[in-house]
Amino acid sequence: MNPVSREKIMKRLLLIAVALSLIILPVILIWVGYNGSGIISIEFLTSRPRLFEYGGIYPQIMGSVYLVSLCTLFGAPLGIASAIYLAEYAPDNRITQSVRFFTETLAGMPSIVIGLFGLEFLVFYLQLKTSLLAGAISLSFMMLPWTIRASEEAIKTVPQEYRAASLALGATKWQTIVNVVIPAAMPGILTGVLLGVGKAVGETAVVWLTAGSGLEAFVPRSLSSPTGSLPMYIYLLATQAHTVEGVQRAYGASLVLLIMFLGVSVSALMARNYYLRRLGN
Amino acid sequence: MMKLESLIEKALFLSASFSALIVFLITFFLIREGVPALSLNFLTGLEWRPGQEFFGTLPTIIGTLWVVIGAVFIALLIGVPTAIYLSEFAPFWVRNIIKSSVEVIVGIPSVVIGFFGLMILVPFIRNTIGGRGESILAGWIVLAIMILPNLISLTEDSLRAVPKSYREASLALGATQWQTITKVIVPAASSGIRAAIVLGVGRAIGETMAVLMVIGNPETPWIPTSILDMTRTLTSTIAIEFSYAEWGSPHQHALFAIGVVLFLLVTALNFVATFVIRRNKN
Numbered sequence: 001m002n003p004v005s006r007e008k009i010m011k012r013l014l015l016i017a018v019a020l021s022l023i024i025l026p027v028i029l030i031w032v033g034y035n036g037s038g039i040i041s042i043e044f045l046t047s048r049p050r051l052f053e054y055g056g057i058y059p060q061i062m063g064s065v066y067l068v069s070l071c072t073l074f075g076a077p078l079g080i081a082s083a084i085y086l087a088e089y090a091p092d093n094r095i096t097q098s099v100r101f102f103t104e105t106l107a108g109m110p111s112i113v114i115g116l117f118g119l120e121f122l123v124f125y126l127q128l129k130t131s132l133l134a135g136a137i138s139l140s141f142m143m144l145p146w147t148i149r150a151s152e153e154a155i156k157t158v159p160q161e162y163r164a165a166s167l168a169l170g171a172t173k174w175q176t177i178v179n180v181v182i183p184a185a186m187p188g189i190l191t192g193v194l195l196g197v198g199k200a201v202g203e204t205a206v207v208w209l210t211a212g213s214g215l216e217a218f219v220p221r222s223l224s225s226p227t228g229s230l231p232m233y234i235y236l237l238a239t240q241a242h243t244v245e246g247v248q249r250a251y252g253a254s255l256v257l258l259i260m261f262l263g264v265s266v267s268a269l270m271a272r273n274y275y276l277r278r279l280g281n
Numbered sequence: 282m283m284k285l286e287s288l289i290e291k292a293l294f295l296s297a298s299f300s301a302l303i304v305f306l307i308t309f310f311l312i313r314e315g316v317p318a319l320s321l322n323f324l325t326g327l328e329w330r331p332g333q334e335f336f337g338t339l340p341t342i343i344g345t346l347w348v349v350i351g352a353v354f355i356a357l358l359i360g361v362p363t364a365i366y367l368s369e370f371a372p373f374w375v376r377n378i379i380k381s382s383v384e385v386i387v388g389i390p391s392v393v394i395g396f397f398g399l400m401i402l403v404p405f406i407r408n409t410i411g412g413r414g415e416s417i418l419a420g421w422i423v424l425a426i427m428i429l430p431n432l433i434s435l436t437e438d439s440l441r442a443v444p445k446s447y448r449e450a451s452l453a454l455g456a457t458q459w460q461t462i463t464k465v466i467v468p469a470a471s472s473g474i475r476a477a478i479v480l481g482v483g484r485a486i487g488e489t490m491a492v493l494m495v496i497g498n499p500e501t502p503w504i505p506t507s508i509l510d511m512t513r514t515l516t517s518t519i520a521i522e523f524s525y526a527e528w529g530s531p532h533q534h535a536l537f538a539i540g541v542v543l544f545l546l547v548t549a550l551n552f553v554a555t556f557v558i559r560r561n562k563n
């Protein structure tokens with residue numbers, strides 16, 4: 001075969017691969033939307049589940065919201081502070097290198113391992129029980145390295161002249177960071193935090209081991225209440241409810257979860273586009 | 282003033298060390314609970330019957346390898362050509378759309394992908410190919426979906442890092458674009474692609490929910506002989522059994538020992554990938 005016609009065939013094969021990798025997202029979205037929209041109603045969104053076949057998912061929605069908000073409350077400030085240290089202060093020595101190495105190790109940790117750790121350390125050792133608090137802290141361990149990475153990138157892309165100008169005006173290093181560097185890096189940091197939030201919303205294994213079984217009928221009343229979440233509810237109903245009503249509820253919950261997830265990640269991408277455009281100017 | 286500044290620096294350093302502290306704690310607690318159950322028999326035993334205190338994980342380890350290798354292979358078949366298209370052919374706006382959509386897929390809750398696999402793939406396999414449907418093959422497909430996005434974006438990054446002059450030199454010698462890609466660009470980017478594969482394997486080994494929902498998880502796992510066999514993975518065993526395992530029992534220690542194996546495998550793979558990437562940069 002001559003090289004030119006071979007080239008044409010190869011390009012077509014490439015396009016098939018591209019189509020295959022592109023088709024996944026719309027197929028899943030349409031599948032969930034088509035099957036899930038039928039059951040969505042005010043009642044489904046505001047009542048509590050009974051057994052596998054009845055009721056709604058209000059406690060699960062609120063459980064997910066509580067878990068992720070608390071997780072962000074722990075994870076985001078810590079992650080941003082770490083990133084400031086790594087980007088602005090860290091001297092290039094052994095200590096910093098090992099801090100960086102451990103951050104990467106944590107980022108690569110399978111979520112079930114983090115769940116096991118949360119189960120042993122938080123639930124049993126610190127006696128937090130299977131609870132909102134244990135779940136949120138474990139989730140924040142998972143979210144932390146992602147926040148650090150994204151925030152560090154964002155801080156590093158702030159032009160050096162900004163810092164120089166501020167320092168030249170007599171500002172201290174910390175004043176420069178707070179008043180100049182952080183505001184300039186904010187959209188990038190926000191993107192990182194939101195992508196982390198998106199991951200935490202959908203995380204199942206960690207909350208399974210540390211927060212609750214999923215069918216909880218009450219919105220958590222305190223930090224030590226067991227907490228249901230949408231992903232756990234979907235898992236339970238998808239694998240253990242063998243009735244049409246049960247599976248339909250799993251579709252409905254998947255649709256709600258996907259909407260929450262897409263809301264968060266689309267705003268993350270928009271924050272970044274805004275940021276990139278501003279950098280470009 | 283100076284005192285405050287140095288206090289702040291110390292506080293920031295403490296926050297940055299927190300990740301290291303967590304990794305230490307994870308290592309310590311996993312080892313404390315898991316190592317008592319680790320033995321040669323644990324790794325080579327063929328029988329997993331927690332009720333009778335048989336804790337052999339060999340079938341589970343082999344099941345995991347089957348699932349992971351197949352999934353990575355599928356993801357490569359689709360992901361590398363996609364990355365080539367993105368870096369070499371796609372117009373700017375197409376590339377932007379694809380990259381964003383790929384980034385969204387990365388975060389799609391794995392339980393939703395597992396649910397999709399359970400409702401669509403499993404019945405499809407059962408009706409068209411045979412078996413129970415819940416199978417290694419179904420695991421391949423959902424896991425490939427999970428690792429594809431990262432593989433695409435890492436591969437694309439390393440393809441784009443190949444200097445433009447390489448392409449120009451090859452084209453100037455009369456090579457077609459395709460010849461340039463296969464003979465020049467992909468070889469030049471190969472270490473980046475290798476790192477992407479290693480990271481993909483690590484992620485695939487650690488993935489829990491999506492795989493768990495489609496591979497059947499037989500009560501007593503066996504060494505799979507066909508891709509239509511049901512199987513178990515390391516992660517699915519922990520997830521399914523932790524709530525039945527009495528705290529402090531040998532069963533619980535065995536589950537933590539699986540955690541130790543997972544931890545070591547994944548950390549080693551990440552270590553290799555970082556090493557490959559760093560060597561690549563120098």
